[in-house]
Amino acid sequence: MPSAARDEVLQAILERNKPYTRPGARKFNTPLDFGHELAFRQWVAKNKVPFDPDQQPQDYDMRGFWQGLENENPLAQSAIDPNDDRMHYPDYWKTPYHETFSNESQWANDMAPRWNEQDQLTAPSGRILFDDRAPPAALPFGKPLTSY
Numbered sequence: 001m002p003s004a005a006r007d008e009v010l011q012a013i014l015e016r017n018k019p020y021t022r023p024g025a026r027k028f029n030t031p032l033d034f035g036h037e038l039a040f041r042q043w044v045a046k047n048k049v050p051f052d053p054d055q056q057p058q059d060y061d062m063r064g065f066w067q068g069l070e071n072e073n074p075l076a077q078s079a080i081d082p083n084d085d086r087m088h089y090p091d092y093w094k095t096p097y098h099e100t101f102s103n104e105s106q107w108a109n110d111m112a113p114r115w116n117e118q119d120q121l122t123a124p125s126g127r128i129l130f131d132d133r134a135p136p137a138a139l140p141f142g143k144p145l146t147s148y
Contacts, residue, residue, distance in 0.1 A: 010097045017096040020112035028095035030064035040066045059097035083132045100130050
């Protein structure tokens with residue numbers, strides 16, 4: 001997706017998610033010092049993590065996830081999503097720019113969308129915002145922007 005189109009989609013997602021974001025939450029990326037940033041980038045490359053560390057804004061705090069791995073945070077676990085056979089990372093580090101921002105994110109408030117047992121992200125109204133089992137053509141923006 002071209003950069004301008006991606007930015008437009010991310011801004012639309014952020015606007016949709018603003019009501020579900022904790023008051024005062026504005027910084028969504030874990031800052032790393034120079035040495036840790038180098039180690040993080042090496043980890044991304046070595047593990048073929050589907051993440052561009054230079055892209056802004058970021059819809060996932062992959063630096064925070066990596067730091068969680070380094071600090072043995074039990075939330076920092078990845079797994080293959082059985083619905084699409086792609087690597088998935090925990091919602092805890094999803095930022096409000098992520099299309100599947102949920103109540104499991106550290107930046108979410110109590111009204112944020114929740115996952116149901118059918119792998120659907122639902123708004124407080126019950127409206128389905130995202131269906132993880134749906135084929136890509138049925139997703140709100142076509143194919144997913146990310147795989148985490």
